[in-house]
Amino acid sequence: MKSLLPVHLFIVFVFIILLPGCSLFNNVTREVNTKESFRALTEKEIGDIKSKTPYLKVHMKNGYVYVLNNWVNDNKDNIVYGDGVLYNEERDSLKTGEFIVGMDSVSLLETNVLKPSGAQTALTIFAGITAAITVACIMNPKACFGSCPTFYVEDDSGLHLRAEGFSSSIAPSMEATDIDALYRAAKGGEEFHLEMRNEALETHVVRKADLIAVPKGKGSRVFADNNGNFWESKTIIPPVLANTEEGDAVKLLGSFDEKEWFSKSDSNYLGTKEIIELEFKNVPNSKKGIVIGCRQTLLSTYLLYQALAYMGNNTGYWLSLMERQKIKINENAMSKIMGGIEVLTQDSSGNWNINGVLDEQGPLADDLHLIPLNKSLGKNLKVRLRMTKGNWRIDYTALALDLMQRDPIRIKPNEVLKEGIPDKESLSLLCDSTKVLITLPGDNYTLNYKIPNNAENYELFLESRGYYLEWIRKEWQQEGNTFYLTQMLMDPENALKRLAPEFKSVESKMEESFWRSRYAKP
């Protein structure tokens, strides 16, 4: 059996490489309506169509076609409108933008709805049963290093881990876009480099790794909010007080210096909440937001790996349920309990209201985010950060004033090197959003970008998109327990109470085990 292991692993590696193709196994149902039958659709039917596909193709009598997104059907004015693209009869793109189309000139209206194929479902179940995915972790299996592509950037003190892409995207159906601030990156000249590594026993599926450059003035900094908007601020002030359960933490939270505040989890219930109350003095009346630099502790990683362990030999079955949207990992009750960092301010009645939630996942690299604040009162501002105890490591908090929204410039890599050798194929894959770059443990890519003018005139961010596949180790398969897995999904409160003592027994040693188990190519 041992002698078969390298062959078996090779087969599984290639199998996992092809697994992304499963997302292509959908079927398409095309509906073509005359304008009369389209006008006769009820509001419910229109809503049903829109929930399944955002696109509408409008075929014109002269052979032109509009492909509309976010479309609206207005029977009263006999029009349909939306934003999209107009093509001529030779299918050259003529114009992109917002269109209002009069139905008098329309021939047909077409929609296309995706449905998973039965063949895909069958194959995924077979894969779940036979795919033996193994991870080698020396110490605590649940402290195995993992968490998606890591990005290293040069700053004043050398090359450092500064971003981790799409940390919560553990399956093809959870593919997501992630924006990470490269706040400390050394800037100068018109070229920028970063390294993308696969340091875990995972398969990474990377659709893009673009640089975002946001123009800024001298002395300003730019921050991203949860909606992918970018805000410039010239005035950033630290808190004068940061009240925690352990006392005033303002010395740790007042500067972005890799000295983090964190707490220990609750011994009886892992979902217990805690509050940090920040105070800011002499705050002028302007558009403002809270800046938070943070990363997760290993508590969420532990819970994820525990869930995978409870799946035992049936991981493929459970993953197929996720892929078919029968269970939604990110929307389940456990995820809601653990949650993100809620940012609250008081209204005129003294009630605390949520302004936004920072829910950036990942335990590897501190990331900076901005939560814009509602209109606040008074010159002395109090802001509460509410979060699950023991789940966050916070390096920095500040108040950014006089916020001005800025438009980003997206820059694709102009060169990719794999292990130091130019790799045109990888460059082509990263520059084509319909394709993906697959990386395996130990892979190391250098991505080079050309920045317009001087990099010092821009705030830089990394925008990555993709997902990754954990390799489940043999030891986890021994822990298969459908009851406990179901409890995590359906009764997370009791699951978090039951797991509290076990997690507490490893909590203090997890960080060390985690970082020591990074994969390194021999």
Place this chain on the structure above:
Amino acid sequence: MRNHKMFLVLIAILSFYYFGCASSNVPSYWSANPDKMATDVFGGWVDIEYDSLGVKDKQAGGELIAISSDSIYYADSLLHSIYKNDIASARLISYNSNYMNMGLLTFLGSISTISNGWFLGITFPMWLIGGTTSAITQSYNPVIDFPKKHFYDFSHYARFPQGLPEGIDRARIKMKTKDK
């Protein structure tokens, strides 16, 4: 011995594929993936067998442009029309089923069972039969065949599902190229 087993598995699967999966002359760049069909503005690929001027079994293929009451219009570097009455059979490929990826997964899944010991008796046929059947089924999902189906079903996947528009310059209608 293991290499021999793998070879037999590969031959078995390739045989299923050769005789089982839907075949076509569609170029590799042609068909859009299912998630792109909502925004793809070209017609599907059509292969046609027809008789003309006393000559039987003529073959043609290209982008399905339009269907009229008596003719099918398709394009390669030019626009052509064929009378429906002359057509013996036709096959439309509306989108990319990616069945080849599924086939490769089947092969890998099958040979991965070789290390399953005595479970091989259960998992190997499950992969070989189930996996190959899945891939064959998948290959037929985007296929529409005449005379099994009516030409009306073809029209939905034409570049002009409404029929050939009046007044267009037919000389400028050509099939999609690789860079479009």
